[in-house]
Amino acid sequence: MNDIILSTQNGEPVASSREVAKRFGKNHRDVLRAIEDILEGVRKIAQTPKDITAQNCAVTQMFFKSEYTHPQNHQKYPMYLMNRDGFSLLAMGFTGKEAVQWKLKYISAFNAMEKQLAAQHKGQRAVQDANIQNAIDRVIEARKKLDENTAFLDECRKNREDSKAKYMQVKALCGEFKAIYGQHCDTVRTMENVVRGSQSFLTSAIDNLTIVSKGYPFYAALMDSLLDGLPAEKKEE
Structure with a gap:
């Protein structure tokens, strides 16, 4: 099934790291590590406390730490939710023909959900x-x-x-x-x-x-x- 599954966080569409790993054929642990590397990279780039605060704030608005319950052992495991910017930052390093196709599908899914949320917001x-x-x-x-x-x-x-x-x-x-x-x-x-x-x-x-x-x-x-x-x-x- 090729349908992209998105949810919402803080009123905007987000994708889960589990779904992204699944669509791009990657191990979820590797995707989690890639997100952690992005977060760590931002902390290293920032030179002053003011820069650190600004950069951390920007990234925490892209990635939201969460968890899921495994259907077999019913234990909880970490995952991330990411908005369009967070997904773009993460998927930037994904290469290959299928990766490009999935990037386009995710962009289309984000566009569709953003329009839907905007219409709902207008009605509300x-x-x-x-x-x-x-x-x-x-x-x-x-x-x-x-x-x-x-x-x-x-x-x-x-x-x-x-x-x-x-x-x-x-x-x-x-x-x-x-x-x-x-x-x-x-x-x-x-x-x-x-x-x-x-x-x-x-x-x-x-x-x-x-x-x-x-x-x-x-x-x-x-x-x-x-x-x-x-x-x-x-x-x-």
Whole structure:
């Protein structure tokens, strides 16, 4: 079977050292040794700690140490996964007519999988964008409702204080004004509960936006814009 088997690592296609050894007719131990030689060569080329760090970082992004379970004895053995660059670096030393053919097949396989992953990423990004927009709309609606209810609560408190003042001024007619004052007190208590509910709804909407916007580059600026003017204690709730 000539189909190339690739998997993914860190969102990019990778080939296993076992599969590469099999396709190119090599012993897996020799392929592992060749990869280790590449890694060692990079360490020797680097002259300064800064160079070593940069070179090691570049190579570790090409080769990923892994392991596999042998189907017969069920023991674990080392292997490497490699991306396109790592494969190119390794296969550079493979020669022969069949080696060229397998190199071309691997290049074709990497191209096909990269296109597939790009299409999947585009679709996932579209879904994420839609989810983020829905979450933004929910935060905006929650913020609007909280502002409206808070403004109405402030008005109710003012009415309560006005009715209390009138009640205190005309104690002879205290029955009528006491009833009005009591109604305003009840309204204030009701609206305080409504505002607390609105605050909880806004907090839930913010939490949801935080989840769906994970990794979104402009999240902090977006949140500041949505919550501009909101008291600090409410932003943190």
